[in-house]
Amino acid sequence: MNNGNNIIEIRNLKKSYDKGKINALNGLDLEIKKGEFVSIMGPSGSGKSTLLNMIGALDRGDEGSIEVAGVDLMHKSSLNEFRSTEIGFVFQMHNLIPNLTVLENVEIPMYETKLSSKEMHQRALELLKSVNLEDKIDQNPTKLSGGERQRVAIARALVNHPSIILADEPTGALDSKTGDIILSLLKELHQKERVTLVMVTHEPYVAQMAGRIINVLDGRIESSNLT
Amino acid sequence: MSFISLVVKNPFRNKTRSSLAIVGIAIGIMVIVALGMITGGLKTSTQSTLKAGSAEITVIQAGSSGSGGFGSGSINQSRVADVQKLSGVKDAAGTLRASYDLQGSNSSSSSGSPGGGLPSMGFSITGINSDKLSLAGVDSVNGTAFTNGSVNEIIVGKTAAQDLNKTVGDTVNLYGKDFKITGIFETGSFMTDSGAFMSLETLQNLTNNQNKVSSIAVKINDNANTTEVSKTIQDAYPNELNTTTAAAQESRINQGLSFIDTASWAISLLAIFIGGVGVINTMIMSVYERTREIGVLKAVGWKDRRILGMILGESIVLTLIAAVVGTVVAVVGVEVLLSVSTFGTVIQPSFSLDIFLRAFGVAFLVGIIGGLYPAYRASRLAPTEALRYE
Ligand SMILES: Nc1ncnc2c1ncn2[C@@H]1O[C@H](COP(=O)(O)OP(=O)(O)O)[C@@H](O)[C@H]1O
Numbered sequence: 001m002n003n004g005n006n007i008i009e010i011r012n013l014k015k016s017y018d019k020g021k022i023n024a025l026n027g028l029d030l031e032i033k034k035g036e037f038v039s040i041m042g043p044s045g046s047g048k049s050t051l052l053n054m055i056g057a058l059d060r061g062d063e064g065s066i067e068v069a070g071v072d073l074m075h076k077s078s079l080n081e082f083r084s085t086e087i088g089f090v091f092q093m094h095n096l097i098p099n100l101t102v103l104e105n106v107e108i109p110m111y112e113t114k115l116s117s118k119e120m121h122q123r124a125l126e127l128l129k130s131v132n133l134e135d136k137i138d139q140n141p142t143k144l145s146g147g148e149r150q151r152v153a154i155a156r157a158l159v160n161h162p163s164i165i166l167a168d169e170p171t172g173a174l175d176s177k178t179g180d181i182i183l184s185l186l187k188e189l190h191q192k193e194r195v196t197l198v199m200v201t202h203e204p205y206v207a208q209m210a211g212r213i214i215n216v217l218d219g220r221i222e223s224s225n226l227t
Numbered sequence: 228m229s230f231i232s233l234v235v236k237n238p239f240r241n242k243t244r245s246s247l248a249i250v251g252i253a254i255g256i257m258v259i260v261a262l263g264m265i266t267g268g269l270k271t272s273t274q275s276t277l278k279a280g281s282a283e284i285t286v287i288q289a290g291s292s293g294s295g296g297f298g299s300g301s302i303n304q305s306r307v308a309d310v311q312k313l314s315g316v317k318d319a320a321g322t323l324r325a326s327y328d329l330q331g332s333n334s335s336s337s338s339g340s341p342g343g344g345l346p347s348m349g350f351s352i353t354g355i356n357s358d359k360l361s362l363a364g365v366d367s368v369n370g371t372a373f374t375n376g377s378v379n380e381i382i383v384g385k386t387a388a389q390d391l392n393k394t395v396g397d398t399v400n401l402y403g404k405d406f407k408i409t410g411i412f413e414t415g416s417f418m419t420d421s422g423a424f425m426s427l428e429t430l431q432n433l434t435n436n437q438n439k440v441s442s443i444a445v446k447i448n449d450n451a452n453t454t455e456v457s458k459t460i461q462d463a464y465p466n467e468l469n470t471t472t473a474a475a476q477e478s479r480i481n482q483g484l485s486f487i488d489t490a491s492w493a494i495s496l497l498a499i500f501i502g503g504v505g506v507i508n509t510m511i512m513s514v515y516e517r518t519r520e521i522g523v524l525k526a527v528g529w530k531d532r533r534i535l536g537m538i539l540g541e542s543i544v545l546t547l548i549a550a551v552v553g554t555v556v557a558v559v560g561v562e563v564l565l566s567v568s569t570f571g572t573v574i575q576p577s578f579s580l581d582i583f584l585r586a587f588g589v590a591f592l593v594g595i596i597g598g599l600y601p602a603y604r605a606s607r608l609a610p611t612e613a614l615r616y617e
């Protein structure tokens with residue numbers, strides 16, 4: 001099944017919660033090419049976040065197969081290293097650590113790498129520059145605006161050079177103007193860093209930014225259309 | 228920022244809660260250090276007390292309370308020479324002990340009070356022949372010793388000299404008479420060093436105890452056995468003389484000290500338990516509040532082991548801060564307490580490394596015990612659950 005161009009290959013993936021009462025993923029099939037920008041849409045509860053969590057190896061499926069960046073996630077024993085090197089998450093809520101500075105927050109994913117404190121500092125600084133926050137590096141995240149926090153979260157997601165960025169409603173908590181800034185930033189980074197970007201959204205005009213829109217319904221792919 | 232800095236920084240997020248946990252453990256550590264300093268001080272002090280007296284046996288009046296070996300009865304002075312003649316006895320010195328209230332300046336009873344020598348119970352004066360001073364533990368005098376029969380010469384212990392603010396050549400008024408301090412001695416025993424010695428005859432006259440001594444200090448022959456000589460003395464004068472030995476005193480005092488030791492260990496254990504429960508509670512609350520954050524740490528690739536290490540480390544940071552606080556408060560507290568109370572001259576608090584190692588060891592242990600369960604819970608959180616947590 002391995003097509004060299006696909007960074008994500010999912011076959012008949014099933015995931016249920018509450019002892020099988022809730023079927024979040026219902027035999028889902030999906031292929032995403034390396035460097036693609038894909039939007040995932042669908043009603044609330046249709047399984048979008050669950051799908052993203054499976055791709056990001058935050059949880060394991062019950063049945064089927066899932067291979068991401070060449071790793072068989074159904075059988076790989078410890079997933080933290082995969083998450084550390086291959087995946088960058090951007091959540092709806094920024095989830096920054098409030099007692100750390102902006103720069104220290106961006107350094108957090110690098111603790112599992114072999115970088116020295118100095119190298120960590122430099123890399124975090126580099127990314128904060130690319131999201132235009134170099135003047136806020138020593139600030140506390142609680143003092144930032146929603147858009148600025150989300151930019152810190154994007155810098156944090158990119159800091160370990162991941163091959164895939166998984167963004168779960170990254171603009172969901174922002175006003176539309178700030179949301180647009182975040183989206184264009186994501187798109188710019190996707191092009192510049194040649195990273196695969198998978199973004200969940202429920203707003204059609206946001207989804208239009210991607211190269212492909214996937215619709216999820218009841219834990220399955222309902223449609224997949226190039227924009 | 229290094230991982231260690233992160234671990235040190237985190238406990239300060241909720242300052243109130245962390246402070247409360249720190250105070251709880253600090254109190255336990257404070258008790259451990261304070262008790263350790265005081266019992267340690269008592270130990271060294273009693274050890275030198277016992278070593279100082281070169282007399283192995285103290286003879287007291289039969290039936291008198293001989294606790295402490297200083298005697299509260301009285302013995303006819305002629306018995307000193309009698310005891311000296313007994314086999315196994317190398318030397319014997321009659322001593323009369325009196326306690327004099329310097330503040331009130333009125334003479335108190337002769338023969339002293341049992342365990343006399345505590346400054347709060349009066350100034351302890353011992354009458355002895357100056358050539359027998361070594362039997363009372365005084366081996367050297369800074370200055371000169373008093374002359375036998377002299378009615379106005381006295382030597383005082385170092386602690387007493389400090390308390391009275393006197394040096395060699397000064398006078399001290401006792402029983403309405405001025406005594407010249409001819410010398411100052413130091414034996415290392417708190418009881419002896421806070422008292423004074425004068426001519427036996429003079430003290431007998433001053434306290435109306437002519438030809439009476441309160442005890443006889445006996446030094447035995449090098450090859451003699453303390454128990455045997457004690458028995459010889461008791462058998463020679465049954466119902467009249469009784470004996471106590473330094474060894475017996477030592478075991479009595481050691482019994483008391485080992486009780487204090489046990490008590491302080493029991494208190495330490497209690498402190499570990501209470502402190503441990505406090506730390507578990509604090510860290511569980513901290514982990515609970517940071518559920519989402521722990522989910523994020525897992526999402527960015529942190530190993531379970533690193534999360535475990537972070538929470539455990541935070542717990543140890545809390546208890547080590549408590550150890551520092553508790554130790555400082557204990558040291559300052561003991562010093563202040565001793566400086567304002569009369570025990571100050573009696574107890575030299577011990578600053579042995581042992582006590583501080585114990586305090587930090589206990590704190591470290593409490594940190595690990597208290598942090599282990601919360602850290603384990605945090606490391607086992609399912610990332611998706613943690614991220615869904617509101
Ligand atoms: N950890 C979980 N425990 C129980 N039920 C869950 C869990 N995660 C998701 N679900 C359920 O699975 C279904 C799909 O959820 P989700 O993937 O979050 O949907 P979406 O992101 O599309 O809104 C929902 O019914 C949701 O309640």
Ligand SMILES: [Mg+2]
Pocket residue numbers: 048049050168
């Ligand atoms: Mg969702």
